[in-house]
Amino acid sequence: MCVGLSARVLSVKDDTAVIDASGARREVNAALLDELEPGDMIMVHAGIAIAKITDDDAHEAESVLETIDGND
Amino acid sequence: METIERAKKIVEGYDGRPLRIMEVCGTHTHEIFRLGIRRILPDNIRLISGPGCPVCVTPCGFIDEAVEAALEKNAIIATFGDLVRVPGSEKSLAGARSEGAEVRVVYAPSDAVDIARENPDREVVFLSVGFETTVPSSCLAVLRAEAEGVDNFSLLTANKTMPNAYEVLKGSADAFLYPGHVNAITGTAVCERLQSEGVSGVIAGFTAAELLTALAVIVEKSRAGKPFFENCYPRVVRPEGSPKAIAIIDRLMEPCDAEWRGLGVIPGSGLALRDAYARFDARKKLALSPQTGTGNPACRCGDILRGDCTPPECPLYGRICTPLSPVGACMVSGEGACSAYYQYTDRG
Amino acid sequence: MEQYIQLAHGAGGSQTNELIETVFKKHLASPAMTADDAAVLTIGAEKLAFTTDGFIVSPYKFPGGNIGKLSVCGTVNDLACMGAKPLYMTCAVVIEEGFPVAELEPIVEAMGRTAREAGVQFAAGDTKVAGKGQVDKIFITTTGIGQLTPGADLSGANAKPGDAVIVTGDVGRHGCTVLLERNEFGIEADVKSDCAPLWHTVEAVLNRTKNVHVIRDATRGGAGTVLYEIASQSGVGFDIERARIPVDPAVRGVCGMLGLEPLYLACEGTLVMIAPAEEADGIVETLRSMPYSANAAVIGRVTAENPGKVVVSTEIGAKTMLPRPGGELLPRIC
Numbered sequence: 001m002c003v004g005l006s007a008r009v010l011s012v013k014d015d016t017a018v019i020d021a022s023g024a025r026r027e028v029n030a031a032l033l034d035e036l037e038p039g040d041m042i043m044v045h046a047g048i049a050i051a052k053i054t055d056d057d058a059h060e061a062e063s064v065l066e067t068i069d070g071n072d
Numbered sequence: 073m074e075t076i077e078r079a080k081k082i083v084e085g086y087d088g089r090p091l092r093i094m095e096v097c098g099t100h101t102h103e104i105f106r107l108g109i110r111r112i113l114p115d116n117i118r119l120i121s122g123p124g125c126p127v128c129v130t131p132c133g134f135i136d137e138a139v140e141a142a143l144e145k146n147a148i149i150a151t152f153g154d155l156v157r158v159p160g161s162e163k164s165l166a167g168a169r170s171e172g173a174e175v176r177v178v179y180a181p182s183d184a185v186d187i188a189r190e191n192p193d194r195e196v197v198f199l200s201v202g203f204e205t206t207v208p209s210s211c212l213a214v215l216r217a218e219a220e221g222v223d224n225f226s227l228l229t230a231n232k233t234m235p236n237a238y239e240v241l242k243g244s245a246d247a248f249l250y251p252g253h254v255n256a257i258t259g260t261a262v263c264e265r266l267q268s269e270g271v272s273g274v275i276a277g278f279t280a281a282e283l284l285t286a287l288a289v290i291v292e293k294s295r296a297g298k299p300f301f302e303n304c305y306p307r308v309v310r311p312e313g314s315p316k317a318i319a320i321i322d323r324l325m326e327p328c329d330a331e332w333r334g335l336g337v338i339p340g341s342g343l344a345l346r347d348a349y350a351r352f353d354a355r356k357k358l359a360l361s362p363q364t365g366t367g368n369p370a371c372r373c374g375d376i377l378r379g380d381c382t383p384p385e386c387p388l389y390g391r392i393c394t395p396l397s398p399v400g401a402c403m404v405s406g407e408g409a410c411s412a413y414y415q416y417t418d419r420g
Numbered sequence: 421m422e423q424y425i426q427l428a429h430g431a432g433g434s435q436t437n438e439l440i441e442t443v444f445k446k447h448l449a450s451p452a453m454t455a456d457d458a459a460v461l462t463i464g465a466e467k468l469a470f471t472t473d474g475f476i477v478s479p480y481k482f483p484g485g486n487i488g489k490l491s492v493c494g495t496v497n498d499l500a501c502m503g504a505k506p507l508y509m510t511c512a513v514v515i516e517e518g519f520p521v522a523e524l525e526p527i528v529e530a531m532g533r534t535a536r537e538a539g540v541q542f543a544a545g546d547t548k549v550a551g552k553g554q555v556d557k558i559f560i561t562t563t564g565i566g567q568l569t570p571g572a573d574l575s576g577a578n579a580k581p582g583d584a585v586i587v588t589g590d591v592g593r594h595g596c597t598v599l600l601e602r603n604e605f606g607i608e609a610d611v612k613s614d615c616a617p618l619w620h621t622v623e624a625v626l627n628r629t630k631n632v633h634v635i636r637d638a639t640r641g642g643a644g645t646v647l648y649e650i651a652s653q654s655g656v657g658f659d660i661e662r663a664r665i666p667v668d669p670a671v672r673g674v675c676g677m678l679g680l681e682p683l684y685l686a687c688e689g690t691l692v693m694i695a696p697a698e699e700a701d702g703i704v705e706t707l708r709s710m711p712y713s714a715n716a717a718v719i720g721r722v723t724a725e726n727p728g729k730v731v732v733s734t735e736i737g738a739k740t741m742l743p744r745p746g747g748e749l750l751p752r753i754c
Binding site for chain 2: 033
């Protein structure tokens with residue numbers, strides 16, 4: 001239901017951050033996140049930053065897979 | 073890549089009892105089709121596309137209200153692109169636009185506040201659809217309009233929340249792929265509660281690795297036969313969600329009963345602006361007529377959303393209901409179950 | 421058919437076809453009309469390609485070009501797709517009252533420069549001025565005539581199972597550029613339109629081999645729409661490998677932000693070519709040596725299976741359908 005875009009923070013001023021997603025830049029509202037800094041990765045939806053994230057989905061998937069291997 | 077292969081192998085090799093897995097997020101539906109995940113599933117796993125596309129569950133009468141605001145009240149409509157083609161009882165917003173309505177597609181609700189600033193003589197109505205993920209963005213736009221004294225901006229709300237919808241859906245699937253970006257806001261408590269009620273599911277992300285991993289976890293955990301819950305999207309979803317977002321929603325909006333296209337009214341499953349923000353409520357501000365519009369009675373969107381039938385089983389599917397002239401909302405949005413089915417398969 | 425014309429009727433997809441079939445062809449159909457980019461006419465002993473195109477791009481200037489350059493490239497490329505060397509063009513320019521002359525001249529200058537580059541001459545022209553608000557600043561229509569290359573037989577109906585599918589460059593750049601220039605979504609990216617006259621590109625390929633089956637200009641509707649058109653004209657299927665489709669990273673970024681498919685964004689300097697598999701490497705080598713096609717690549721093959729359909733092999737090694745062209749391009753958020 002919600003297209004998310006993972007993007008890197010380029011700059012932050014008050015509650016506004018400029019983000020970059022593979023060369024596409026836009027201002028987004030960053031009011032929901034604390035202590036955002038240039039270089040942070042965030043998840044953006046409908047023009048707002050909804051979460052600070054890491055951009056390594058492969059590593060995440062690997063760790064999740066470890067948990068089920070452990071159950072076997 | 074290695075992770076993808078491992079997860080894929082687990083899913084492909086599933087030989088347990090038949091599993092019905094419901095994804096309740098339209099973007100999951102879209103990505104599952106885009107990646108071709110359905111084609112690698114064994115016969116004993118069935119994926120059901122649930123009601124997670126806000127466009128799909130937005131009732132006909134809501135489009136009628138927007139058309140009325142645009143054509144009768146001369147408002148500028150600002151909307152996400154997804155809604156432009158959704159059929160109302162007489163016409164869509166694209167149809168209204170060809171009759172002179174001003175319809176602007178925006179990326180973010182706050183862009184509609186900018187449009188309002190540039191058009192001080194016109195009311196600018198943002199069509200606030202979407203689930204918990206999208207609501208904070210609408211709320212922040214209202215707060216910005218309030219702070220900047222932009223008083224010709226308002227929301228027409230059709231926002232929905234998931235918890236009560238799960239109550240309606242929980243018998244329809246053996247496990248849910250929970251919508252990662254909704255849980256990024258609401259946290260994991262709702263999933264844990266569902267687990268305690270015997271409902272299984274995992275929170276899933278949206279990349280190939282994340283989706284396949286989430287399915288692999290469902291497949292493995294299902295073998296044990298006990299209700300389970302796992303957060304498979306921890307890089308984005310924290311257990312507590314986003315307390316700030318929840319606080320902002322609560323400050324501006326209150327729960328209301330909401331009509332879901334196809335599912336009917338689900339008590340307490342909608343959000344409406346609180347009285348304190350009534351001056352940003354387009355319904356009140358423009359005195360819009362009560363919603364009466366209903367869709368085509370033969371449309372089986374509701375059964376499809378509950379997983380009770382597949383798109384080709386609907387009598388309208390592919391005959392009079394196609395992505396270019398949609399009847400039911402499942403056909404309208406690219407991520408609607410029928411549209412995705414039509415676009416990405418041999419049309420049944 | 422709807423009661424009123426909607427934007428989707430101009431988007432190049434099935435609603436455009438519906439409009440053409442039910443209104444235009446009803447009255448104007450003739451044996452000379454084809455489903456290709458230009459008609460092929462036999463006049464005496466001579467075979468000529470003949471085409472026309474209207475340009476209404478807003479804004480009228482954008483990184484990489486303006487409506488003038490575009491109006492020449494569009495017609496030159498339509499002729500080139502039939503293997504025809506562009507010879508003569510005409511233009512009809514409709515200008516809105518109040519349009520600055522200082523803005524007009526660079527547009528016409530670009531038309532002249534692009535025509536000289538493509539080796540085509542303007543033989544006639546017309547100007548009209550419309551009252552304020554009657555047109556949006558400036559609209560240009562160009563018509564062109566070209567001479568067919570002997571030995572080349574190009575048509576959207578000629579694709580054969582086993583053929584290779586080549587794109588002459590990265591896809592979606594023009595559509596993305598114009599989308600960003602309209603500044604409706606507050607997005608910035610360093611993207612430049614691929615707008616370019618491609619006769620010399622096609623000429624170089626045909627000098628190497630005449631054994632090319634289809635050349636199509638991936639303009640309105642993008643490469644995806646062109647593939648569906650060829651699939652239906654030739655009665656074949658396509659198997660396209662997602663990972664091999666060249667896309668500029670910034671175009672990918674913009675598409676990610678707006679939920680758009682790069683294959684459905686317009687190109688104005690990128691062609692789809694279909695040729696026997698054994699010719700593909702040579703064609704790509706020739707293309708990569710030419711100025712506007714350095715990113716040329718084989719992206720897939722023609723299949724006998726799935727006629728009329730475009731199948732995409734995805735990053736997880738599964739196959740899925742490319743969604744059919746769906747009218748007006750609308751960003752997706754939910």
